[in-house]
Amino acid sequence: MPRYFTDKLAKYGVLITALVSILVLLAIAVFIIQGGLPLFSAVNPFDFLFGQSWSPTYDEYGILSMIVGSLLVTLGSMVIAVPLGIACAILLAEVAPQRVRNLLRPAVELLVGIPSVVYGLVGIMVIVPAIRNLGGTGYSVLAAVLVLSIMVLPTIISISEDSLRAVPRTYRDGSLALGASQWQTIWHVLLPAARSGVGASIVLGMGRAIGETMAMIMVIGNAVIIPTSPLDPARTLTGNIAVEINYAAGLHENALFATGLVLLILILILNSLATLALKRGEQHA
Amino acid sequence: MNKLVTKKKIMLPVTAVMLLALGVAGCSNDDEADNNDDNNDNTPTLSGTINEAGSTTVQPLAEKLAAAFKVLYPNVNVVIGGGGSSVGVKSATDGTVEIGAVSRELKDTETGLTKYLLAKDGIAIVVHPDNTAVANLTVDQVRDIFSGVITNWSQVGGPDKAIHVMAREEGSGTRTAFEELVMGEDVRIVANAVLQNSNGALKTALAGDKDAIGFISFGYIDSSVKALSINGIAATSENGKNGTYPIIRPLYFLTKGTPSELVQAFLDYCMSDAVQQIITEEGYLSVN
Numbered sequence: 362m363p364r365y366f367t368d369k370l371a372k373y374g375v376l377i378t379a380l381v382s383i384l385v386l387l388a389i390a391v392f393i394i395q396g397g398l399p400l401f402s403a404v405n406p407f408d409f410l411f412g413q414s415w416s417p418t419y420d421e422y423g424i425l426s427m428i429v430g431s432l433l434v435t436l437g438s439m440v441i442a443v444p445l446g447i448a449c450a451i452l453l454a455e456v457a458p459q460r461v462r463n464l465l466r467p468a469v470e471l472l473v474g475i476p477s478v479v480y481g482l483v484g485i486m487v488i489v490p491a492i493r494n495l496g497g498t499g500y501s502v503l504a505a506v507l508v509l510s511i512m513v514l515p516t517i518i519s520i521s522e523d524s525l526r527a528v529p530r531t532y533r534d535g536s537l538a539l540g541a542s543q544w545q546t547i548w549h550v551l552l553p554a555a556r557s558g559v560g561a562s563i564v565l566g567m568g569r570a571i572g573e574t575m576a577m578i579m580v581i582g583n584a585v586i587i588p589t590s591p592l593d594p595a596r597t598l599t600g601n602i603a604v605e606i607n608y609a610a611g612l613h614e615n616a617l618f619a620t621g622l623v624l625l626i627l628i629l630i631l632n633s634l635a636t637l638a639l640k641r642g643e644q645h646a
Numbered sequence: 647m648n649k650l651v652t653k654k655k656i657m658l659p660v661t662a663v664m665l666l667a668l669g670v671a672g673c674s675n676d677d678e679a680d681n682n683d684d685n686n687d688n689t690p691t692l693s694g695t696i697n698e699a700g701s702t703t704v705q706p707l708a709e710k711l712a713a714a715f716k717v718l719y720p721n722v723n724v725v726i727g728g729g730g731s732s733v734g735v736k737s738a739t740d741g742t743v744e745i746g747a748v749s750r751e752l753k754d755t756e757t758g759l760t761k762y763l764l765a766k767d768g769i770a771i772v773v774h775p776d777n778t779a780v781a782n783l784t785v786d787q788v789r790d791i792f793s794g795v796i797t798n799w800s801q802v803g804g805p806d807k808a809i810h811v812m813a814r815e816e817g818s819g820t821r822t823a824f825e826e827l828v829m830g831e832d833v834r835i836v837a838n839a840v841l842q843n844s845n846g847a848l849k850t851a852l853a854g855d856k857d858a859i860g861f862i863s864f865g866y867i868d869s870s871v872k873a874l875s876i877n878g879i880a881a882t883s884e885n886g887k888n889g890t891y892p893i894i895r896p897l898y899f900l901t902k903g904t905p906s907e908l909v910q911a912f913l914d915y916c917m918s919d920a921v922q923q924i925i926t927e928e929g930y931l932s933v934n
Contacts, residue, residue: 416834417816490854498810498855500840583815583841594840604843608732608817 393625396618403612409619415585415596417605417613424620426587430595431627433502433588434577435570438509442570443563445510446517447552450559453518454525455547466522472515481579484508489580497592500582506591508576513566520565524558525551560639564632571628574599598624693721694908700727700734700747701819702844703767703863704897707928708747711916714924724912728844731819735759738900744909746900749819749863750826760905761898762913766931768864768886769824769893770873772849774856779804782875785892789828791859794836799857811839812848812860820845823895824861865929886931897930 412423493499582594712724738746873881
């Protein structure tokens with residue numbers, strides 16, 4: 362009887378914890394919707410999403426520039442970080458000798474834990490002055506993309522490497538036994554087998570990139586424009602909220618909550634697209 | 647087996663460091679109680695905490711005033727914060743702090759607050775010290791630069807380089823005062839200006855960019871930036887006090903409703919003659 366009771370207790374305990382997590386998520390969504398909805402009684406949703414002018418002093422709330430800024434910065438950093446990250450994961454999992462791995466792996470795991478403010482600091486001190494030599498003020502989309510790539514890399518590397526290591530040895534041995542070279546084995550057998558883990562790392566990396574606030578505020582310049590060159594400053598959705606929330610009141614505050622809502626929806630869309638792309642890839646394989 | 651040993655080896659030093667940190671954090675507050683006996687019998691012993699937040703222009707001055715106040719009343723802790731003038735208004739209105747600080751006039755929508763004139767302050771138009779060719783600008787030129795009409799330093803007598811405009815965030819009192827006094831109602835600061843969220847951040851950013859121009863409070867001028875003269879008037883405290891420098895704005899402390907005895911004591915101290923020298927030393931313009 363006692364064992365049966367412990368089983369039930371564990372089951373319901375875990376169930377309650379899961380329900381609490383979902384409830385918290387719902388509560389956040391409700392809170393943000395509640396804060397953001399009053400905006401749309403004064404501002405047309407179309408004007409809000411596609412307006413280019415954000416100026417609370419003049420009651421102008423258009424976040425197109427911020428949406429473009431967030432997307433540019435996220436996609437730009439993904440373009441850099443995904444190939445490099447997966448390549449590094451392959452190196453650590455398959456190619457590197459044990460001594461190199463013992464050095465690199467803890468370093469990567471340390472980088473995952475570094476707070477974003479520190480990356481922002483490095484960005485201001487090193488990357489921004491370097492980009493200033495190329496033109497413009499240095500506070501630019503390029504600076505943001507570089508900083509974000511460095512932030513996202515460790516996440517992609519560590520999770521991809523774990524999933525590559527989790528592929529059964531038999532796959533590797535079988536492929537090599539059939540005469541494939543090491544690279545052919547990695548590219549055609551191991552990576553597809555580790556697809557779900559690598560995909561998860563990309564989705565997580567993308568989530569971190571689009572949600573990054575502090576480092577973005579420090580290096581991107583916070584200018585409300587649609588950047589036409591990588592050297593132009595810009596503003597992200599997250600930066601928009603963080604720079605102004607301390608003093609926003611009334612309609613301005615509602616506009617910032619609505620920005621948060623748009624951010625949530627954007628993350629949902631990006632995650633779904635990524636998961637869909639992975640599932641489709643699995644079907645082909 | 648290895649993991650168990652490693653865990654034990656780490657736990658002891660980690661716990662020791664945590665206990666040490668807690669001990670240090672706990673000890674720092676005890677000094678106030680000890681000083682009670684040192685205070686003489688005549689002055690009533692005020693004690694408590696006053697929270698202040700808002701304008702980054704007022705912040706260094708407020709910190710000096712708080713330190714001077716603490717010498718008089720060791721049991722009073724005045725905590726000074728930043729965030730910008732609009733944060734000062736919002737925090738005072740919401741009751742988050744007892745005193746809010748602003749470096750501009752209050753807007754019509756900002757009601758329910760009592761304001762105390764602390765000092766006046768000039769807004770300096772600053773460039774990088776290496777920008778030796780430009781030393782003076784007219785107000786019209788400043789407006790044209792910040793609105794994007796003038797985009798190259800050569801148009802105002804400098805080298806052939808693009809002008810990098812730097813400004814503050816919208817909630818900044820310095821920015822609002824600058825917009826009122828220089829830009830005017832209909833002209834906006836150019837959209838691709840790089841925004842920094844405090845006087846200090848703008849000064850640091852400007853000190854690193856030879857082609858940049860920005861605006862900071864008089865109190866923040868130092869050797870890392872060069873303050874331009876406006877309409878031929880140099881950006882000095884004397885010109886600020888005699889009214890010839892054109893960009894001057896008030897610095898206010900705000901309270902909501904009637905302040906408590908403790909807060910009133912601090913406010914009276916800040917308005918008194920005793921602190922006027924501190925105000926002038928810090929680079930602000932005293933009004934008493």
